[in-house]
């Protein structure tokens with residue numbers, strides 16, 4: 109029966125592919141159909157992500173999920189190999205450096221205590237050590253820094269493609285069509301309807317639509333606090349390059365920058381209305397970001413803005429953390445969304461956890477129940493201090 113499935117996943121990004129991979133790897137033998145409206149992933153958040161991965165969070169759940177994902181990404185190239193061909197993902201482990209002033213240092217020291225207890229390998233640096241590490245930085249206003257040496261960035265498009273290839277090899281079916289709405293009868297999810305009008309049935313439907321997930325959920329009257337939020341990224345070339353490679357560096361202004369080959373990638377999230385907006389603004393870089401960069405280092409004074417791009421956060425506007433959950437009022441309806449700026453790095457853990465929840469009815473590897481959708485109604489929010 110072509111239109112009957114055991115599990116339907118709506119959205120074919122990294123959350124979906126990681127989930128399909130884990131379900132099939134961990135023994136699920138049913139039929140999994142994944143619906144993706146954008147076959148080239150042109151507007152999907154995953155390939156537009158910066159691919160940063162770190163363990164330096166402040167909440168136990170985010171730290172544990174990031175640790176799981178970090179170990180997974182370390183062995184990813186081999187684990188995702190197909191017919192002996194490795195899945196290359198270009199993991200650059202150049203660290204995360206958080207530059208801190210008098211106001212932010214005490215908070216980070218507090219966070220480090222939590223991190224240390226959970227085995228995160230972060231180091232506190234006084235200003236003179238920052239200067240030894242990156243001599244071109246102006247540290248006059250800084251009280252110190254935290255350095256996470258295990259962190260870095262990975263090519264998100266390669267990770268997505270590797271997961272998709274592997275999930276397909278294990279038996280997941282990809283259907284490149286747009287889902288118009290979810291279908292339900294009473295309190296049971298029953299399937300989806302495509303824009304073409306065609307229906308597909310399944311007793312389990314997973315909403316993994318990222319920035320589009322809130323809108324899809326409204327088609328069965330269920331509100332998810334997730335909206336599309338535009339984030340811009342810029343690629344610059346400097347007249348005077350830094351001597352050493354820049355780690356993923358977070359400035360107290362909120363700007364972050366890192367080396368990418370001979371170029372520098374810069375990002376900063378300004379206040380913009382929610383919406384499906386993909387344009388990037390040269391003027392925003394020139395007027396808002398550039399002056400602040402130039403204050404941090406004279407090397408930023410002369411530069412060429414080569415290109416930029418914008419992508420959407422699957423922004424959880426209540427507590428900015430992922431929602432990994434069944435739904436208490438709709439049997440068979442599962443959700444993996446709302447990861448805001450840290451979905452890429454948590455995707456391996458999300459796939460593993462949701463696979464367990466669907467197959468076994470409970471989390472086994474990491475207890476992710478703190479991220480259930482019910483936390484909003486119960487007001488048990490996950491208050492993460494280290495999100496950007």
Ligand SMILES: Cc1cc2nc3c(=O)[nH]c(=O)nc-3n(C[C@H](O)[C@H](O)[C@H](O)COP(=O)(O)OP(=O)(O)OC[C@H]3O[C@@H](n4cnc5c(N)ncnc54)[C@H](O)[C@@H]3O)c2cc1C
Nearest residue numbers: 119121122123145153154157158160287318419451452453
């Ligand atoms: C600029 C930027 C920088 C980021 N940097 C980082 C970072 O450094 N580290 C990090 O961890 N995270 C980062 N993120 C966040 C991360 O990219 C996301 O949290 C993550 O990619 C979400 O994955 P997803 O699979 O849920 O979403 P997506 O990759 O967007 O996948 C969802 C898919 O659903 C499809 N879809 C939507 N509606 C429908 C429908 N009705 N029918 C069929 N298909 C549909 C879409 O086409 C899309 O392909 C960044 C995001 C942005 C935008």
